[in-house]
Amino acid sequence: MKQIRRRQVIRTGTTVEQMVRAIADMIVTGVMHPGERLDELSLAVRFDVSRTPVREALRELGAMGLVDREPNRSAVVANVTEAYLHSMFEAMSELEAICARLAAERMTIDERHALELEHRASARLVHANAQEDYAAHNTEFHTKLYRGAHNDHIYEMVTQTRARLAPFRRAQFRLPGRLAKSYDEHDVIVTSIMRGDSAAASQAAYSHVAIVSDASIVFASDKVG
Amino acid sequence: MKQIRRRQVIRTGTTVEQMVRAIADMIVTGVMHPGERLDELSLAVRFDVSRTPVREALRELGAMGLVDREPNRSAVVANVTEAYLHSMFEAMSELEAICARLAAERMTIDERHALELEHRASARLVHANAQEDYAAHNTEFHTKLYRGAHNDHIYEMVTQTRARLAPFRRAQFRLPGRLAKSYDEHDVIVTSIMRGDSAAASQAAYSHVAIVSDASIVFASDKVG
């Protein structure tokens, strides 16, 4: 995967915010790997700005947990310990369970229909084994679930946790048969939510994420230190 | 509560980190009120540094959710909407319930003893109606609970949420009889945890925080917009 070295100008809107998004995206999508250095001058040249906004962007990314910073040392793409990674996956399960429970209680009719529709549409992707497309669907499915909980702060927490886990979860759908299993698990969640069975939805969501975690940790274990 | 106008020099360790802590402290302890402006130059003069580290500190505080920032506008102490405040209190109940459940399952013998000890020691404060001291005990009690869950990421989330709620929760122990009720609620949590009854601990913790939320929202409702 070759990186684009050409100067990348992003002078629209607030410069720092754009840089935060751009760098976060590179980390989350795996263009940059955990442990990789983010030196200020290179980034400044690359985005065609001075070091000042770069530093502010790095500080914000640090606060988000996407990069690690130490005094007088370059920022590096966050390289979490295996223990912390495990705690994030567990937290993800708990948060997802909460969202599913609240969603079962609070989703509007329209939201329920939209969730079901999104889910049903993905069956086609499973049969085609379209891993990339299914991953996109998966993101949308879970986002709908988080939104459905109707709690902005929980949405913020779960979204942030998800972003931090993304680098360690990329390959999950490459496991043979994982797509079909994921679909089945989603099915239980959707069915429970449609019935308004919050306990079942919560339980199903917890297990679903726990399974994804196990699958992901296999791939992540060679990256963490 | 008069503010100290004298220059405040904090040249120990990493400057920006110190400033973040100092400003966060002023917000959390109520020295600065929601909506209050944080202009860069004043802060720079006050801490005897240039605007550059001030800006970085403000950006970090923004990422933490303690201050709101908009382009070309001063940072202001975060002034959340009533709806968002409610979502944070609800999230706090959920997180606390998780911590209590996990703590009931995972706390070591020593941690259980320490929690019980902290709790028992506070009985004296209730009888003396020592609100300030009880508030300190309360913080320590809940911190022990969060630690007891043995999950670093959840600890981070609950701590951050707690910090953001702090400005809106200051007066909770001024309600008549609240100290005694708080003690009783803690008692149920402690007893459940000592028994290893995770369901009861979780339930008790959820209710406890929900009650605190209701008490706090009364006081907060005249501050939010």
Place this chain on the structure above:
DNA sequence: GCATTGCAATCTGCATACAGTTTACGCGTT
């Protein structure tokens, strides 16, 4: 009397410059 426009003061956003720290490399010694 009230609204509107223009100007000045204030403040933020960013670039540049300088100071202090860390890292890397080469030379000399053992």
Place this chain on the structure above:
DNA sequence: AACGCGTAAACTGTATGCAGATTGCAATGC
């Protein structure tokens, strides 16, 4: 050949200066 030391290069931390945006006020027109 390996180790230690010293110097230079590279990089981060902070200050300062300038450009652009916003705000408040005052003067003017209706």
